Amino acid sequence: MDYLMITGGCGFIGSNLIRHLFLNSDFKGSIINVDNLSYAGNPENLEDIKTEFSNRYIFVQADICDMDALADIFDKYPVDAICHLAAQSHVDRSIEKPDDFIQTNINGTYNLLELARKYMIRFHHVSTDEVYGSLGPKGLFTETSLYMPSSPYSASKAASDHLVRAWGVTYNLPVTISNCSNNYGPYQFPEKLMPLMVLNALGKKALPVYGDGLNIRDWLYVEDHCRAIVKILQDGILGETYNVGGNCEMANIDVVNMICDILDKMAPTIEKQPHRELITFIKDRPGHDRRYAIDSTKITQKLGWKPEENFASGIEKTIKWYLDNQKWVERVQTGEYRAWMERQYKK
Ligand code: NAD
Ligand code: TYD
Numbered sequence: 001m002d003y004l005m006i007t008g009g010c011g012f013i014g015s016n017l018i019r020h021l022f023l024n025s026d027f028k029g030s031i032i033n034v035d036n037l038s039y040a041g042n043p044e045n046l047e048d049i050k051t052e053f054s055n056r057y058i059f060v061q062a063d064i065c066d067m068d069a070l071a072d073i074f075d076k077y078p079v080d081a082i083c084h085l086a087a088q089s090h091v092d093r094s095i096e097k098p099d100d101f102i103q104t105n106i107n108g109t110y111n112l113l114e115l116a117r118k119y120m121i122r123f124h125h126v127s128t129d130e131v132y133g134s135l136g137p138k139g140l141f142t143e144t145s146l147y148m149p150s151s152p153y154s155a156s157k158a159a160s161d162h163l164v165r166a167w168g169v170t171y172n173l174p175v176t177i178s179n180c181s182n183n184y185g186p187y188q189f190p191e192k193l194m195p196l197m198v199l200n201a202l203g204k205k206a207l208p209v210y211g212d213g214l215n216i217r218d219w220l221y222v223e224d225h226c227r228a229i230v231k232i233l234q235d236g237i238l239g240e241t242y243n244v245g246g247n248c249e250m251a252n253i254d255v256v257n258m259i260c261d262i263l264d265k266m267a268p269t270i271e272k273q274p275h276r277e278l279i280t281f282i283k284d285r286p287g288h289d290r291r292y293a294i295d296s297t298k299i300t301q302k303l304g305w306k307p308e309e310n311f312a313s314g315i316e317k318t319i320k321w322y323l324d325n326q327k328w329v330e331r332v333q334t335g336e337y338r339a340w341m342e343r344q345y346k347k
Helices: 012-024 043-052 067-076 091-096 099-119 152-171 193-202 222-235 252-266 297-303 311-324 326-332 335-345
Strands: 003-007 030-035 057-061 081-084 122-128 175-180 207-210 216-218 241-244 249-251 279-282
Touching: 003 012, 012 030, 012 043, 012 222, 030 067, 043 057, 043 326, 067 099, 081 099, 081 222, 091 099, 091 152, 091 335, 099 122, 099 152, 122 152, 122 222, 152 175, 175 222, 193 207, 193 252, 193 311, 207 252, 216 252, 222 241, 222 297, 241 297, 249 252, 252 279, 252 311, 311 326
Parallel strands: 003 030, 003 081, 030 057, 081 122, 122 175, 175 241, 207 279
Antiparallel strands: 216 249
């Protein structure tokens, strides 16, 4: 891979992946980061990379729904692989306004597949375990689990997975797909559970837990996800899907309690008020999936990947990152973010 196109590289996982490729892997090529800088895209996540790797890092502000803009990039650069992360990614926003999810996640993926087909290049699609729907109290998602998405977000990701697979089968496009569980770590936009709770707690605001707080997610540190993506790009069998998970099932309320207890130590309030007192149970999310949990046996056995970070140290590192990066925090909490939070609290 000499010219790797990464879509959505200014988002949470995309920016961590670009940092990982330049700083912690043996990748020697150039990266073309294509991102339309939607509310979740922040070029500041990569300021240092832009300077340090100026001869190998190219940023193009473009919308993946704009086929002409994408075609121009292919005219200009000899792209030989695409790692596709650009998406509308937040379930609550998909419930409020599904349209953007249909456009970006389905039509945008279609555009990229068509360009990949024109040049017959490698295509890796970064997807989610949410395509499989909700688990009961037992069992794990495997690569052969049925697709049963519950939210507009997961349905749009499921649709994009199907397109990718079909382009592989029908046109022999060299594709792979990864379906990963919930990520956490630095640079995550504070609409998602962990950074939202950390920042609300620091601002002494209510910590809104949906429903009974007993919904379960399988948490994976973002750097572990990045290592999995790189392994699949390098050694993944074409046409295959790989499930990626943290083997770390946690109920939401336990995650929030942990965050509160860590903040009590790392950032105690003057009055020493326990952060847990801020926890507020609110109306449940419609269609809220009860439990996700991934069986990562395939990627472990076939590609030798397994998660390296443990949850206790990963969550501490993550909280410390938000405490140490107040400028980043202030800049992402724009008017748009505040308006979204107000709408959430009115639920
Ligand atoms: P994110 O919302 O933080 O980042 C998405 C990025 O895509 C942003 O930079 C945004 O500007 C960009 N983008 C959105 N629409 C675009 C468009 N039309 N054209 C170009 N760029 C556009 O999301 P994330 O959490 O980093 O997720 C990245 C990918 O990983 C997504 O495909 C998501 O479905 C998948 N995923 C996420 C998780 C998770 O826990 N966050 C887990 C599994 C899979
Ligand atoms: P989220 O980070 O939105 O990821 P996803 O919905 O894709 O799993 O939410 C993680 C879990 O936390 C999910 O069960 C919903 C819950 N949640 C809350 O209880 N309160 C919140 O404010 C948010 C954003 C999420």
